[in-house]
Structures are given as structure tokens and as C-alpha cells.
Amino acid sequence: MPYDLKPIDLDVETTPYLKPQEQSGDRWTLNFGPQHPSTHTTLRLVMELDGERVARVTPHIGYLHSGFEKLGEVLDYNQYVTIVSRMNYISPISNDIAWHGAVEKLFGIDLTPRCKALRTILAEIGRIQDHLLCIGAAAIDLGAFTGFLYGFNQRERIYDIMDYISGQRFHPDYTRVGGTMQELPDQAVFVKMIKNFIYDQLPPAINDIRTLLTNNRIFRDRTEGVGQINREDAIAWSLSGPIARAAGVKRDLRKDEPYLCYADNWDGMGAKAVDFKVPIATAGDTFARYLVRLEEVEQSISIIEQLLDDIPGGPMNVDSDGKAVKPSKAEVYGSIEGLIQHFEIVMTNRGWEAPVAEVYAANETANGELGFYIVSDGGPRPWRARCRPPSYINYQVFAKLMEGHLIADAVAILGSLNIIAAELDR
Amino acid sequence: MPTPNLDHPTLPLVKQKFAGRKLFATEFRDQTTLIIDKADLLEVMAFLCSDERCQYDFLSDVTCVDYLNYPGSPAPGSTESDNGGPKGRFGVVYNLVSYPHNRRLFVKVMLDPTLDTSGIEDDPALHIPSVCGIWPGAEWTEREVYDMFGIHFDMHPDHRRILLWEDYPAHPLRKDYPVNGRGEREEYVVVDRDSA
Numbered sequence: 001m002p003y004d005l006k007p008i009d010l011d012v013e014t015t016p017y018l019k020p021q022e023q024s025g026d027r028w029t030l031n032f033g034p035q036h037p038s039t040h041t042t043l044r045l046v047m048e049l050d051g052e053r054v055a056r057v058t059p060h061i062g063y064l065h066s067g068f069e070k071l072g073e074v075l076d077y078n079q080y081v082t083i084v085s086r087m088n089y090i091s092p093i094s095n096d097i098a099w100h101g102a103v104e105k106l107f108g109i110d111l112t113p114r115c116k117a118l119r120t121i122l123a124e125i126g127r128i129q130d131h132l133l134c135i136g137a138a139a140i141d142l143g144a145f146t147g148f149l150y151g152f153n154q155r156e157r158i159y160d161i162m163d164y165i166s167g168q169r170f171h172p173d174y175t176r177v178g179g180t181m182q183e184l185p186d187q188a189v190f191v192k193m194i195k196n197f198i199y200d201q202l203p204p205a206i207n208d209i210r211t212l213l214t215n216n217r218i219f220r221d222r223t224e225g226v227g228q229i230n231r232e233d234a235i236a237w238s239l240s241g242p243i244a245r246a247a248g249v250k251r252d253l254r255k256d257e258p259y260l261c262y263a264d265n266w267d268g269m270g271a272k273a274v275d276f277k278v279p280i281a282t283a284g285d286t287f288a289r290y291l292v293r294l295e296e297v298e299q300s301i302s303i304i305e306q307l308l309d310d311i312p313g314g315p316m317n318v319d320s321d322g323k324a325v326k327p328s329k330a331e332v333y334g335s336i337e338g339l340i341q342h343f344e345i346v347m348t349n350r351g352w353e354a355p356v357a358e359v360y361a362a363n364e365t366a367n368g369e370l371g372f373y374i375v376s377d378g379g380p381r382p383w384r385a386r387c388r389p390p391s392y393i394n395y396q397v398f399a400k401l402m403e404g405h406l407i408a409d410a411v412a413i414l415g416s417l418n419i420i421a422a423e424l425d426r
Numbered sequence: 427m428p429t430p431n432l433d434h435p436t437l438p439l440v441k442q443k444f445a446g447r448k449l450f451a452t453e454f455r456d457q458t459t460l461i462i463d464k465a466d467l468l469e470v471m472a473f474l475c476s477d478e479r480c481q482y483d484f485l486s487d488v489t490c491v492d493y494l495n496y497p498g499s500p501a502p503g504s505t506e507s508d509n510g511g512p513k514g515r516f517g518v519v520y521n522l523v524s525y526p527h528n529r530r531l532f533v534k535v536m537l538d539p540t541l542d543t544s545g546i547e548d549d550p551a552l553h554i555p556s557v558c559g560i561w562p563g564a565e566w567t568e569r570e571v572y573d574m575f576g577i578h579f580d581m582h583p584d585h586r587r588i589l590l591w592e593d594y595p596a597h598p599l600r601k602d603y604p605v606n607g608r609g610e611r612e613e614y615v616v617v618d619r620d621s622a
Contacts, residue, residue: 062589238563357454388487396566
């Protein structure tokens with residue numbers, strides 16, 4: 001690199017190479033976005049330029065703000081999943097699982113082993129789905145169209161799986177309080193679809209992407225040393241997920257605050273937690289983030305492998321005696337209690353009783369810590385449904401990462417942060 | 427409500443260090459919330475971040491809750507009538523994580539507005555010191571709390587609204603703001619080709 005880059009410098013005026021131009025009027029302002037192919041959705045950056053070099057960048061966000069958290073206060077715990085799944089629409093199933101994980105913590109519901117195993121598999125599918133887009137898009141933003149195509153092709157298989165289990169390709173909205181929307185249509189077909197995906201379809205595509213990019217001279221020149229952040233800054237700036245781990249932060253909620261099948265004794269009969277490694281890189285640059293994501297895909301495949309052949313039998317949903325879980329259709333049509341319970345939950349003026357309390361539960365999703373802070377007033381709807389959006393909190397560091405880089409590096413860094421504007425603005 | 431189980435290892439340290447201050451704690455599902463006074467915020471936060479027995483080096487989130495007409499308000503576990511605890515309409519919640527100890531602690535500050543809350547009036551009672559000096563990552567989450575609830579963060583490096591535009595006439599996540607809005611969309615000035 002021709003310059004000594006200082007990734008984090010709070011006061012841009014003290015950055016030495018900018019000094020000569022400081023008051024000379026040589027800097028000019030460039031508006032980047034809100035509509036630009038490499039911003040993927042609507043992000044706006046106002047860049048103050050010194051030649052082709054970015055002296056300061058100010059992100060302006062909020063173009064997609066649609067009041068998701070306000071809507072959470074008028075929709076009940078089951079209905080809100082439809083909104084949650086539109087936050088990070090790249091891996092909607094992960095959001096569903098995180099949301100209902102928090103709700104179940106509020107109600108004190110312990111899921112059935114079958115549901116835990118299934119949710120873990122789907123959460124990992126969601127992670128793969130997200131990383132495939134991120135890696136692919138990182139490539140296309142730098143001009144490598146093929147990598148993107150390989151990634152997107154595989155996402156199509158995931159849509160098929162989601163379509164099969166829930167009837168919806170893009171937004172499955174599959175989870176419900178205490179279980180899932182419905183039982184798997186046919187477990188054998190489901191397992192076959194996933195096996196086909198993780199054994200036959202995905203590994204060749206990942207290999208192709210790796211061969212294309214990892215040792216690609218142009219890709220490495222464009223990403224190594226670009227958007228660098230060190231470990232201390234990553235923690236101080238609240239970064240989570242692959243971005244933090246690429247900077248050497250050893251933190252993965254699946255290990256540190258385990259939930260679902262990432263915790264020991266998840267089936268109540270002493271089952272071991274799924275075994276996986278947390279990839280860490282120390283460089284903290286765009287290339288390291290790409291490597292971490294690629295390795296996480298491999299680890300996700302291994303987690304799915306461990307669970308897929310022994311998905312526990314038994315019921316999917318928790319017994320509805322707890323009065324928070326919708327009874328199965330057989331109960332609704334076959335027994336008067338089931339019918340009453342169903343209407344108690346579905347009707348807007350009835351609903352279940354939640355404890356008057358506040359809980360926070362977070363999942364490690366593809367982008368980092370996705371948490372929900374739920375305040376309940378005892379009614380069927382949350383009093384407050386705060387989402388801790390990883391995209392939003394990770395994006396605030398973008399301005400610091402950009403300082404001193406070229407305009408063209410903006411797209412490389414933006415792609416590596418994997419900012420999903422729907423989650424950013426909510 | 428079952429009795430809160432206050433065995434969080436950080437609580438005795440805070441109690442010892444800040445003896446004589448107003449401190450309250452509550453717990454639900456192994457999740458401990460420490461409720462402190464606005465005046466003590468920066469001191470307590472600096473202690474929680476830097477003391478080697480606490481080391482809350484990661485600020486996961488800053489958010490706010492509006493407790494207007496909340497059942498049994500003030501906040502659960504902190505009713506003034508029961509134990510003399512803090513009272514307030516807005517609760518600013520800090521979600522702290524200690525990486526070295528792998529612990530989570532929630533810190534809450536209660537604020538009570540003195541002026542009308544339907545508009546965007548700058549209420550001196552809704553000012554609170556910013557923690558950006560301790561965790562720079564608080565920058566955008568505090569801006570969002572300001573945008574949505576109208577809580578002002580003093581000494582914030584970039585105190586602007588973030589998701590809504592500057593002259594939006596309300597702070598929409600307050601409970602006295604209707605879900606359907608107050609007709610801002612209908613009343614907004616439309617610039618067409620002739621008037622531009």
C-alpha cells in the first residue's frame with residue numbers, strides 16, 4: 001500500500017497526508033447513492049474527497065425506515081414473525097428463530113428436542129444463505145460476476161427447501177411460539193433435499209468460488225489491507241459476527257451463550273452440543289472477512305451433517321397446556337379444548353398471558369448478534385419489541401473504515417460488512 | 427412475580443464502590459438489570475467498563491422503553507411505593523457484555539419528562555450523558571434513541587436524528603404517538619415539476 005493506513009482515526013484533520021490540502025479548497029463532495037448498484041439497496045454516503053481519496057464519509061440512512069419496532073407493539077407474538085423475517089431478508093429464517101427464541105425465553109418455554117434440532121439445522125441453512133450472498137456480492141462489486149452467479153445459484157436450492165417446509169420461498173415465517181408453523185410435510189424428503197444440497201450442490205460451488213477468488217491476484221489486491229480494524233477497536237465499536245471475528249475477537253454466541261442444539265443436554269437426555277469450530281482471523285481486513293465467512297459455511301455444513309440423520313422424533317410443538325402454544329390442527333378439529341385454546345390464542349381480544357417482565361435473547365446470525373429486547377405488559381402483544389440489528393451497529397464503523405481509502409474501496413468494504421438496508425433502517 | 431434472584435457477581439462490587447448511592451436491581455430468567463440514578467451514570471459505567479473484576483468492554487445495545495400507562499408502572503420490580511425505587515416514564519437500557527468474564531448486565535436509567543411529550547420539545551429532564559466516551563459504539567444506538575424517544579444525549583459527538591429526517595414533528599416510538607401517525611404523510615409538501 002502506498003500510504004500507511006490508519007483505519008480508526010477519530011479526528012480526520014490530524015491524518016497527516018490530508019494536511020496540505022486542508023484549507024485549500026481542493027476537497028470536493030461526492031454523493032454516493034442512495035440508488036447505486038453496489039449499495040444493493042438504499043444507502044446514501046456523502047463523501048468528502050481529496051483527489052480520489054476519501055477524507056471523510058458521512059452515511060445517511062433511514063430511506064427504508066418503516067417503523068418495524070412500532071408495528072411490534074400492535075402485532076401479537078406470532079404475527080410479528082412476518083415483520084421480523086423482512087428485516088434481514090437475506091436469511092429470513094434466522095430472524096424468525098431469533099425472534100421466537102426471545103419470546104420463548106419470556107414465556108419460559110423449553111422446546112421439544114425435535115424442534116430444537118430442526119431450528120438448528122434451519123439456522124445454519126440461514127447462515128449459509130447469508131454468507132453465499134455476501135461472498136458472491138463481494139465478488140460482483142469488485143467486478144467478478146461469476147462468483148456471484150455461483151453463490152446465487154445455490155441460494156436457489158435453499159429457497160426450494162424453504163418452499164418445501166413452509167410454502168414460501170423467500171419469507172418462510174416458519175416458527176411459532178413453542179414450535180413451528182407445521183410439521184415437516186415428509187421428513188425423508190426434507191432430509192434428502194438437504195443432503196442433496198450440502199453434499200452434491202454446495203461443496204462444488206464453494207470450491208469454485210474459493211478457486212476463483214482466494215488466490216486471485218486482483219481480488220486480493222482489492223481486499224487485503226482494505227478496511228482494516230484491530231481487535232480493540234472492533235470490541236469498542238460494538239462489532240459482532242464475522243466482522244469482529246475477522247479482527248481476532250473470540251466471540252460466538254453459539255459457544256458463549258449457547259442455545260438450541262449448541263448447548264449441552266439439549267434433548268434433556270444428555271445429548272452433546274453440536275461440535276464445530278469458530279473461525280478467527282487476525283488481519284481484520286476485507287479479505288479476512290471473506291475467509292472467515294467461507295470457513296463458517298464449511299462449519300455450518302458440518303453442524304447440519306451431525307444433526308440431519310438423527311432428528312429426534314416426537315412432537316414438534318410444545319404441549320399447548322402451557323396456553324401459549326397453538327394446538328395442532330388435529331386437536332383443534334378433534335377436541336373442544338383444542339378448539340377453545342386455538343381461539344383463545346387467535347382472537348384479538350383474548351390471547352395468552354405473558355409474565356410482566358423484560359427479557360433479552362440473542363442468536364448468532366450470519367451478520368452477528370441479532371437480539372430482541374422484549375418488554376411485556378402481560379398482554380398478547382409486546383409492550384416494546386426492540387431489535388438489536390447487527391447490520392445497524394456494524395455499519396456505524398464504516399465511516400472510520402473508509403477514511404483514507406479510494407472511492408473504489410467503498411464498494412469492497414461495504415460488501416464485506418454485508419449491510420442489509422431493511423435491517424439497517426427497520 | 428417470583429422474587430428476583432440477585433446473585434449476579436457484579437452487583438456486590440457496584441454496591442461496595444458506590445455505597446450510599448441509589449442503586450436497585452431486578453432479575454428475570456437469569457438476566458439482571460441494575461437501575462441507577464441519572465447523575466451516577468457516567469461514574470458507574472466507567473467503573474463497569476474499566477474495573478478488572480467487571481470488564482464490561484462490549485456495549486451490545488442502547489435502547490429505551492416508554493412506560494406510559496404500563497401496568498403497575500413504574501417499571502416492574504422498582505415501584506416507588508414498594509421499596510422507594512426509581513420512578514420514571516422512560517427507561518434507557520444499556521446492554522453490557524463482558525468478554526473476559528462472559529457475562530451480561532443490563533443497566534437502566536429512569537427519566538421523567540416535565541414538558542408535553544407529543545412534539546419534539548427539548549425537555550431538560552430528558553437529558554442524559556452520552557457513554558460514547560467509554561464505548562464509541564454507542565454512537566448510533568444513542569442517536570436512534572434520540573430519534574425515536576427524544577432522549578437527548580449530552581456530549582454526544584454527532585447528535586442528530588438518524589432514521590427520520592430532522593424536522594419530523596414527533597418521536598414516534600413514544601406511546602402517545604399513534605401507530606398510524608398523525609397524518610404527516612398527507613400534510614407533507616409535495617414538490618412537483620412546476621413548483622420546483
